[in-house]
Amino acid sequence: MTAQNLLVELFVEELPPKALKKLGDAFAQVLAQRLVSQGLAPQDAVVTPFASPRRLAAHITGVLARAADRAVSQKLMPVAVGLDASGQPTPALLKRLGALGADASAVAGLRRAPDGKAEALFFDSVAPGVDLAAGLQSALDDALAQLPIPKVMTYQLESGCDLPGWTSVQFVRPAHGLVALHGSSVVPVKALGLQAGNATHGHRFEARIDPVPLPSADAYADTLAADGAVIASFAERRAEIQRQLAAAAERVGGGCRPIEDDALLDEVTALVERPNVLVCEFERQFLEVPQECLILTMKANQKYFPLLDAQGRLTHRFLVVSNIRPDDASAVVGGNERVVRPRLADAKFFFDQDRKKTLQSRVEGLGKVVYHNKLGTQGERMERVRAIARSIGQQLGGDLLAKQADTAAQLAKTDLLTDMVGEFPELQGIMGGYYARHDGLTEDIAFAIEDHYRPRFAGDELPRNPVGLVVALADKLETLVGMFGIGNLPTGDKDPFALRRHALGVIRMLTERDLPLDLTGLVRAAVPAFGSLITDPTEALTDFMFDRLAGSLREQAYSAQEVDAVLALRPARLGDVARRLQAVRSFAALPEAAALAAANKRIGNILKKSDGVGASVNAALLAEPAEQALAAAIGATVPGADARFEQGDYTASLQALAALRAPVDAFFDGVMVNADDPALKANRLALLQQLHTAMNRVADLARLAA
Incomplete structure (x- = not known):
């Protein structure tokens, strides 16, 4: 079946500018997703959204006039329930088949297949592919219903029903036109009381003709630009505004550049269909006011782009993005200069009045x-x-x-x-x-x-x-x-x-x-x-606050284990956290790390179950060679590790502890901590406490154990 490209456009009154891009993207994506799910468009269909102040549209490639038929297999019921002892269909099976539009003649064609421990009956059939008109209607309804509309309007239809004006419709703005083209053919769908056609409307004042007929889905953007004086693509219109802003600043000279503000650029893109950047200016006396005040009033109230000089200082010139391109733009320039002047005068008045009182007096x-x-x-x-x-x-x-x-x-x-x-x-x-x-x-x-x-x-x-x-x-x-x-x-x-x-x-x-x-x-x-x-x-x-810190660190590509190990100790100085994390990461890469982390976890569990642990180790009570070796290793290793810790070299401090792996393993292999002799037990617990303290100065290494 031949595939053609599809174009759907909804022509409306001026849409809310701050929501336009999101509305355009959502409309196109939901429309495409629904067509793909119905088999009318391929998974790799190219979806192009269009959004201008007065339209939402989508161009989707490779759309079929009818989806391919699909094999459908439906589980009916267990064989024991559907067939009696003689193999005849039970009333339950016949009723189920009837619900599917089949009768007793279909019993012989039912498929048996294992279903868990039992065998079940399956009804295999072919579902005809959906027609584009029906599929697009469903997709269009879903796309409109799922639009992230900031605030819904209720309005009445002007015509198209028996009692004009009595049918209410809810949408973000009143809609006045619908286009649905599959190739060059109109798809007969409806939305918001409108019937789809093949004509749209261009710029309010500068369109060459009105309405603008669209010969095909693929000709949409070019036809609208040529005959309607509209750049339909939000992205292309935004890029054109950026180009014109840069060109206008270059014409002014002196290293001037327009202020960078993506939110303002997006909003202005959503306000114009045919951008035309013009250079305007105001009286230099207003530059006595702090530039932040002037910039804010021009951006927030007038949607202007202030011009900064090479040093980043505000100049007395600003750029206006007009929606019309007259041969003589002087009236547009003069109008905008007249409009901005009272705004700047207000700012100067506020600034002068405020300085009459000191901050202390307030x-x-x-x-x-x-x-x-x-x-x-x-x-x-x-x-x-x-x-x-x-x-x-x-x-x-x-x-x-x-x-x-x-x-x-x-x-x-x-x-x-x-x-x-x-x-x-x-x-x-x-x-x-x-x-x-x-x-x-x-x-x-x-x-x-x-x-x-x-x-x-x-x-x-x-x-x-x-x-x-x-x-x-x-x-x-x-x-x-x-x-x-x-x-x-x-x-x-x-x-x-x-x-x-x-x-x-x-x-x-x-x-x-x-x-x-x-x-x-x-x-x-x-x-x-x-x-x-x-x-x-x-x-x-x-x-x-530590939870917020943990979340922030995880966003910086540290693993949850690394973050948990460091923050478990609640470091007193947060400036140390990054160095501790790097030390933990370096330690975890050592071959001894996994065994030491597991041992640390084991030691922690042992100490939690003990009722009080002595502060010092009595060397005379170290009876087993393995505990003697561990005590000696601690004595040889920990002072150096502690010294490096005090110097802030956390990586070296942790890596020094790697030497403890062998004596720690030997200790747990050859020594019974919970000895029958209370003195031996207390001494061994004190030794483990000493080891546990030394191992957990930089981070809680037990958090690294798998």
Whole structure:
């Protein structure tokens, strides 16, 4: 049967731009999957999604007009149930055959085959392949039903029923056209009250003809581009916008480049059908405003691409992606320049007004802002952060760092009360840094205020200086301890206070800056700042944070065994974790590793069952040659391993222990630990305790045992 390519398009009103790409991909993939499952398309069919502001479409290769017939074998029932003693069909068998559209004449053709311990009857038949019209209808219904629609609209059909306007339809946006072409033939399917045809609509204003007839499935993209002035492919349209942005920046010169923002590029791609990038500009006086404010208002409110110079500074020019290509674009350019001017003027006004008050003068206002009904106001929260920051600063840098951290923590949240942050919440912290400099505060304090939210997401930079690092740690610890202390824990995919992100932020700072701080100690030291507001969450929160660390490490290609072995010891200094993991990996590659890990596990089990173990080994009670040899090996090996451990050379420390394999094996082969003589037993347990301690300084080696 000859296969041809299939094109299905749904023409709708403007789709939500942030969801367009996902909608287009889902529509094409589900449609193709359903056709493949029905035998109408091959497993290796090439699926091309199309998505523009007013259409979702899919092109699928190698689709059959009718699927091939399929051999079907259906188990009926055990032979003993279907046939009586004389071999005649029972009423139960005849009833089952009738349900399948067969009668008693089919009994002779039933197949017998083993089915477990018994023999069963099977009815073999041929199921006719599904027709494309029926199969595509089913696939189309499924594709529409499974679309990840952010919000459904209800609208009424304009025509096509006996009582126009009385039939309601639900979809992401009102649909106005349906195309289904198999080669050049229309497939008679329906969707959302529409009958499939072979014509679509192009650009609202620049299409050469309307409607746009499609000669075949394969001509879809080219015809729509030539006659409809539409680039139907999301990917091609995105690439064209990128090309035009780069070309426009090059025309401006001076090493200018458009700001890089994939989310903005995707959104703009979803807003235009025929992109046309134009260069616009605004008055240079607005460059007195922090560039973050101008960039944010241009991107968020207007979907413009600001132009940066070679040094990364904002210029007074920006790029607009227009949806039309007039011969004279001056009106479009002028219109966009007029639109952006009030936005920038608002930003300048907010900036000028905010600087009339110092950050210090806003501290009192934090007491009027509710943070959480169980944890008080932002003012009370600020005092807790200050206390935690002073404690951490004292540990890391003494009185000077503690004082700087206290000042920065006091002022860190005050920009929440400014007009600029009220208009653009994304600028919190950033504006605080600018206002701190305006108030004459030092760069250390300004950077700390700006950076105390970092890291804000995976891969974000850490705070730039020690003051910022201390305040960022204090801020995140206050949130974690407070929320865990009132039982407000993350559940499933719900984490409204971003506690998982805060935990990873603390872990990254402790790890990547190799801070000499104990995680459990940090959590415990933060608890007193809350007084009687919370229940001590140290144990639960520490477990949570080590779980987050374990998950993060596994994502970095460390095995579960390696991670469990290291984190089982709850290392006091997280900066050591990476070196410990590398040491464990190197140790596991040694031929002695498996035997020592198994022995370590055995020793641990023995010690758990013992009631108290002596602290020292009495050499006079070492009666057996094997235990004497083990004691000697420990004495010769462990001091060197311990010295390397203290130096931070964990790999060498663990590898030195490989020399213990033979004496450990000999000990368990020739010595009875649970001797009848209590003194001998206690001495042997003390020897094993000494060995166990030496073997588990870097990691719990028992976790490496298979």
